[in-house]
Amino acid sequence: MSNARPLQWCHYDFKAMGSPCSISLYAPDAQQGANTIQQAVADIVRLENKFSRYQKNNPLFHVNQAAANGASIAIDDEFRSLLNYADTCYQQSNGLFDITAGALRHVWDFSSTNLPQQSDIEHALENVGWTSVTVENNQLSFGKPHMEIDFGGIVKEYAADSAANICLAQGTRHGIVNLGGDIKAIGPHPDGKPWHVNIRDPEHPGKHMGSLELINEGIATSGNYERFIDINGKRYCHILSPKTGWPVTGLSSVTVKASQCVIAGSACTIAMLMEDKGPDWLRNLGVEFLHQ
């Protein structure tokens, strides 16, 4: 269908989920564009408030209190479906993608310059294990104490998908949501051309390691340049293996393109966790990806 009126390009930069974010879209007029962006941002803030590990008294905080006590807690549908998604990731990665690896965060301090003691890591590993968690009719139960849930690789990506859907629901047909590198496109450009996204090279600032084209799809990147500890010239990635309790090695960065940003996010995290076998796993998965 042709659209007689020219579309207005609207762009908004903001900070959320600890990252620089932006929403860009084509709208019939600036007012409508601003309204749409406002609603999308409001939803991103809502998800940040709900799932942030750095806030007290939010739903994730209460869940993690229950996790710490090995207790049981009621959760809402959105929380449950995210756990269901995490469960799928766990199954599909043979247990490598485990949101209960959050318990390892207590021993790995990425602001410090010291490695944790192996005995502390082993002790923390005892508190990891998705199989100890059960979800039954919106009731989440932890089978042992000292557990912790970490939605890294899921929530920010899900927020990008959700924001894009809100824009779509508001009538946007062409736009792009970028939450700190987790990107979800709405349609193509108005002329039908795909969105062209350059993937920056973490080793050489200002350079690109490749580019991907998006129509409606999402991309996410996982890499050791985001957060890490540098100890004696060795870089320790923030992605921790639930099997060894140590940061993963092998790949330094993976970018995945998928129909949804949340799928891209979990796929690249799983690839990082698979270390050397990551690229093969992604190839079998059947997605486009870049890695280094």
Next chain:
Amino acid sequence: MEREPAVVAVTNKKGHKSEALTALMGAALALPGINAQAAEQGYRSDQVSFGYHHTEYKESGDRMSVTADQLSITVPIGQSLETNFTATKDVTSGASPVVNFLDGEGKPHQFLETGASIEDQRDIYEGTLSYYGDGSLTSIKLGTSEEDDYESNYSNISVKIDINDKLTNLSFGYGHSDDKVWNSYNPNVLLEEPSIFNNRRKDEFSIGIGQVINRDTILQFSVTYVNSEGFLSDPYKKSVVVDEALIYSPELLHFLGFTDVSDFRDLDNPILNVAGLFSTLTDLGVVQFLNDSGITAALNKLFDIPEISAFVFGLEKDNRPESRNQIISLLRLSHYFESTNSALHADYRYSDDDWGVYSHTMELKWNVGLGLGWQVSPGVRYYTQHSAYFYDTFFETIPEHGYLTSDYRLAGFGAISKKLEISKSFGRDFTLFVHYEEYDRRYDFELGDQTNGGELDDYTFSLVSVSFDASF
């Protein structure tokens, strides 16, 4: 640190989905922030789709044939609304049974109404508005159907709700139609009678449940209650009632010089062959001549021919109760077979009503995916019904309740259908579809004890449909 060169790996651009990706997508689509509809339609949600459909239907012998054409357009409005507009035109021609006359052996013979009087066009216009909510689908439909002798205005609303992690769905529906029915009177045709205008209305309530049984099986069950009120008879059809016919009356027969009247009343051995008389008159072109020459029209002006024919031949108008209550239950099982990439759909439908017509329908349809967008679906269907309590091929007297019909659709019979469908999708935006069916209706196909009905209404039909759907 050793630096590896950037590697770009692009695989499976052809759209192949691994089991792992299917699993991730399935779980992602269950997230509330991700609209499954939008995710599936994606870029397509902006598209307008068209559908065109053509059907050729032909019954055996001199009975009717139908040609139907349908054009449909679907336009999305925003993210969660969709409208559909459908226009259908079908043209019916050929003959339809009007009455069964008795022959010299007292057996009923069928008199078909032929020619232009049954050339009928039906125009249907339907508009549907659908709302895709969060785990629900609500549709409202308004429609109108017009024929030379029938008009229907109808509306319905249906709601489908997903519950229990989308493992169960519940559906509710209500439909209402207000119909006007009359006969298209042509004074130039013998035995036609002046138009009568009548109303009927129908209310329909349905509830249904769908349940995922396991990874390969879905079971659905629904119950529909239909209440029809008003003029439910057929304004064209008539029944022979022997006691009402002057030609069978003992007084007349005495007058005509027949002495053995009791023999004549014995229907196994009547003397007058009305069916033979009529078919002879028709075959000789006498009926045609009367109609074409204007004699029929002149006679129609002078006499009330239908009243005379009722008096002489005992032709009573089709007369059905003014109310009908039906309950229809449907059980549908769908099972996927991985080894053949196919699915078997088995339906069983049971219906009962207060006209005494209960029916069983069993249907099997096997959808086989052949890859590259091809799908082949063979199917069989068996339908059987018990006759209505006021149905007979002809009547000796008017029943005490006063209702009577010789409409073959209320007879006891069975019907077996063999079907084949072949479809091919070209990309996501174009689908071509062919359907073929052979339907064999026989009174002795009826399940269980034979009820009223006869082989004179046995017929077959074949049907070919071609359709395509395209999105732009």
Next chain:
Amino acid sequence: MPKLSITCLTFALISTSMLSGCTVEKVRVWQRGHLANPVMTRDRSSAQATLEQHTYSAKESTAGGYGTGAGGCGCN
């Protein structure tokens, strides 16, 4: 319509007990690949399915039961 109600109720009860009697597996979202296969959609063309039902309804006394459907027609 006492007879009608009884027969139908019996059928409804049998069907319901079948539904509740058979073991229903808690099929997880990622296990629904087979159910989402296009062959599991009974009718590829819904227009065809509607017209098919319309043809039967003009020839048989039982019409519908597959969801609230179309309006009346002089053919029945």
